[in-house]
Each structure stands twice: as structure tokens, then as C-alpha cells.
Amino acid sequence: MKHLLPTVAVLSLAVPALAQEATPPPSPGEIAAAAPARDWVAIAPSDLLVMDLAPDAKSRPRRVVIQLMPAPFSQGWIGNVRKLAAAHWWDGTSVNRVQDNYVAQWGDATEKKPLPQGLAALSEDAYSLALDGITYWENPKTNAMRLKAVWLSPEAFEGGPIIRDDSYADAGMFWKGWPVAMAGDAKADEIFDRGKYVWPVHCYGMVGVGRNMSPDTGSGAELYAVIGHAPRHLDRNIAVVGRVVSGIEYLSSLPRGTEELGFYKTEAERTPIGSIRIASDLPAAEQPRFEYLSTESDSFARYADARANRRDPFFIKPAGGADICNIPVPVRPVVAK
Template sequence: MKRFLNLTAAAALCASVPAFAQEAITYPAPSEIVAAAKAQEWATIAPSDLLVMDLAPDAAGKSRHVVIQLMPDPFSQGWIGNIRKLATAKWWDGTSINRVQDNYVVQWGDATEKKALPDGLETVPESSYTTPLTDPFAGMLLFAAIVGQKEAADACNRKSEDKISDCYREIERQVMHRDPYGDLYGFYKGWPAGADPDAAWPIHCYGMVGVGRNLSPDTGTGAELYTVIGHAPRHLDRNIAVVGRVIEGIEHLSSLPRGTGALGFYESEAERVPILSVRLGSDAQNVPSFEYLRTESDSFKAYADARANRRDPFFIRPAGGADICNIPVPVRRQTAK
């Protein structure tokens, strides 16, 4: 099994080597690694997997566009199917941004909670917060092979399938980088995810988009959405559906005035930010093409290693690890090829 994340450590200079024999080594910054990635290491995002939200112009009359990438199969597909129907029905047109809670979320939808929903929306069960894996960690690039653990990870990969799980947990214990919100964590099809031997799930990092809901067993339809604008609220993982991420225009949401009501809700209609339209990228006008750095690529592995161990000139001491939300998957407007 070669699908585990390989984070290769840089060789440290031996302290016993005389100073005159040491040569300065320059390490690239994460941004430099991304900029040097080969064209084939980038994956195009289909326009149909984009959600384009146009807000009312700001006080200076400047237009505000927010672009969301919807999550791929198999995660959260019941809610994403609903979101596609809502966008096609133009349901969000005339709704608003209703909540801005500092260091937490921006939320939007129908403030009156009386707008009729389109027909055919699915009621998604709570079991869909996670996705069963047909075999342990299928398709995941696990973060267990932390810097300096390549040999141990390779040894795990040679074990029988029923023992790989325990082997990787031992690596996690040794390097003390076990995710406190799940057994393991890594990247799945370009998205950060948590996992255990039986299931995987998308996680709440900055810019992720989730589905608002009432108390259990309600899971939300997808009509009420939010995006994270603060420290990653990982305690929400497996409790609320994550359906996408903002890939452009997050500043139009994160810079909004904070709501003064409970949980950051706006208390008057005048405070709310009108939503002019929400469309699928395949139905919108003049939508740029976007691409993301493939998480199975060599450049992403080098980038992840550099994020976990900053060795470029500004840094004095590499951290030796990183929260998965501090390794955002690079997304950019597609360049000409």
C-alpha cells in the first residue's frame, strides 16, 4: 500500500562537524514549492462543482463574489445534491448573510425561515456525516508518516491488511502527533479528512462550508449554510455536514461587521447583507477556471513537509509537525497550459 503520505525529513547538520566545513543550505518556502509544481500535478475543478455567490455591492459600490468548491464523492453527497437543486431553483436569490460570529462562522440563508423550499430535497440521515471505508484508509494519504518516520511507514505498508491499522497507531503514539479529534487524519481527493479503521469524514478547517441545522435528529437541508472564519472548530466534525470550501472571495465574508445578537446573529434587517444570486459554476457567467494541487503529488508532499517544518530563513526552529488545518490544499485560478 503506497497511498500513505510520505513526509521526508531534511538531514540535520551534524553538530560535530567543524564550522568551516559546514555549507549553508537554502530550503524553499511552501509558497515556492507550490509555484514550482508541475502542470500535471494540478487538477482542474469542474465548473459544475463550483457554487458562485454574488453579494450586494459594498459601501463603495464594489461587487462582491464568493466562489465555493463543492466536496467530491463520497463525502456529504446527500446535502450536496440538495444544494445543487437549491442553486438551480435560484432559491438563495433575495436571501441574506444573517450571522457573523467572531472567530467562528459566517452564516447565510432565509432570515425569516418561511421561504418555501423546492420540491425533491433529500432528508439526509446522521449516518452520512461519515463515509464507510471498504478497506482500511482506502485512498487516504495519512499523516501518520510524520517527518522522520518514512522507514516505519514503509514497514507498516508491508504488513498484512489487518495489522496496518495498529502499526500506524503505534507510529502516531511514538511521534505524538495523533489527531485529538479522531484516530488518524490526512488528505482524501484533495480534501483534509479524519479517519478511523471503519470510516472517514471531512473536517472543519478555515474556509470550509457546512450545513446549518437544528437539534438532532435534524441534519439540515443545505438551505442554511455557513463558512468557518476563525480557528478550526474541529469539535463540529461528525456533528454537522461539511459540503465544500471557499476558494475565492473569503474576504467578503470574514471582514463583515460582527453581529451583536446571540451567537453573532444580526438583530435587524438593515444589518443583513443581501444575496443577489447563487449559481452553480456551470450556470454562471464569466466564472474563472480553478485548479488544486493534487494531494498525492510529490509537490504536495514536499509542501506539506515544509509547512510542518519551516526551514526557510525567517524560521529559527522547525516545529516538527503541523495541525492538518495548517496545511491548506493550494487552490488557484487555472493558468494557461
């Protein structure tokens, strides 16, 4: 397949601000806030996992809301998560591990609680997905490089903007509001004419499946959230099933475990879990509502460019690029009318 790629980093998405502008260039947050309603995508309550921790020392509630990944990524594990939530399996379990600059992990500390029947056993091949038939094009309005591909399944796949420079993959990109990475069987300077694999990446707030040594891949009963610098070395080694869209502070601020890998030594140190439910199983009035900025929109292209090239007044020298995890997709609550 013949194609042309720009000689500069692909993530150069908007026209530089003119020196003569009367007003300073907007910050990334201002760009997201100004995005029109049509650029925001509602997250279905059926795709939200609601975890209510025990109240804090001042009796204040602590709710963590997790968005589950859409198909086709990690669907076997996500199916298990849905079954576990429907069975109320996590009720009465706890946050068992908090490792500084790494993860907060929850599940059954005794490892003796029986699991629901019918949970799927997944292979390591499901950590990433194969692609074929890849083409590329540029958005003439923003110069953002985008991608269209076909799963070997097959199923249409479109994503972008593409970030060419990635230490853990041949390229990174955004797909339906999620950061993902892609690579061939081996890294090379020219990747675009070879077979591809694509997978979700471990950014801050992402939720993955705890497991034992390979070939175990975990059932989904043990989950963790990233609370530190993006541990991208876990990509394609553990299943990613979602991301925290609200309440990450209730996990990241917990006391660090004193045992190896941040596990708590005693039951008193653990944070109890009151319940975990799929949001659509809650009464309508209690269902949280969120929406994300469409990563296919021109607003997101401008936002991503502003994250990579800070031109707002505080910054002196734009970086000229950004790690994919330093471009968090804006998510906001939907206020009931």
C-alpha cells in the same frame, strides 16, 4: 492485518535540508509555486458554487466561490444545494449571522421562504462513511505514509499523506485535495486493525450545513463558512459540503452580529445575496476556473513537510508537526489564455 508504522510522527515527509546548502530551503509557498503543471488538478465548473453578495459601500463587487465536495462525502446535502442553486432560491436572501472567530452563515432570515420540491432528508449516519479493507504503504521518494481502503459501498479510496497525531480523530489525511479524518468506534493507540470511519473536517474556509437540534440534519438551505480557528468539535455533528476557494475575505470581514450566536438583529445589518449559481450554469466567459495541488503528488508531500517543519530563513526552530488544518491545500485561479 500486520503492518509496520514508523516510531516518529507519520508526517515527516522529506529529507532534511543539508547544512552545506548554498541556498536556503524553500518555503511552503515556494514549493507550491514551483510544482509542475502535471501536479495541478483542474476543478470542474460544475463543482463550483458562485455566490455574489451585494456590492460593498464603495460599489465594489464581492464574489465568493465555493468548491463542492466530491463523492462519496455529503452527497445528499450537495444534491440539495445544487437544486437550491438551480431554483435560484438564495437570490434575495442574506448573510444573517457572523460570529467572531467562528462562522458566517447565510440563508433566509425569515425562515418562511418555501423550499424547492424534492429536497432529500438525510440521516446523521451520513456525516461519516464506513471503510473496510485498509492497507498502507510508504512513498520511497518522500517517506510519506499513504492509505488505500475500500468503502463498505464498496468504492476505492486512496489518500495521504497521513498525519498520525490528531486531537479529534485517530489520524488525519488528505484525499483528492481535501482534509479528512478517520477513527474506529473508539480511540486507541493502535487503530489500524479495526473498522474505520472517515469524514471531512472543519478547517478554516470549510462550508457546512446549518441545522436545528438533532435529529434534524439541515436541508442545505442554511450554509455557513468557517471564518475562525478550526471548530473541529463540529466534525461528525454537521454536514460539510465544500470549502471557499476564493473570496473568503468578503465573509470574514463582515461586521459581527450583536445578538446571541452572532445573529444580526435588523434587516439593515444583513448583507444581501444577489445570486448563487453553479458555475457551469453561468455564461462560459463568466465561469471562474481554479485548480488545486494534487495531494497525491510528490510536490504536495514536500509542501506538507515544509508546513510541518519550517526550515526557511525566518524560522529558528521547526515545530516537527502540524495540525491538518495548518496544511491548507494550495488552490489557484487558472488564467485564461
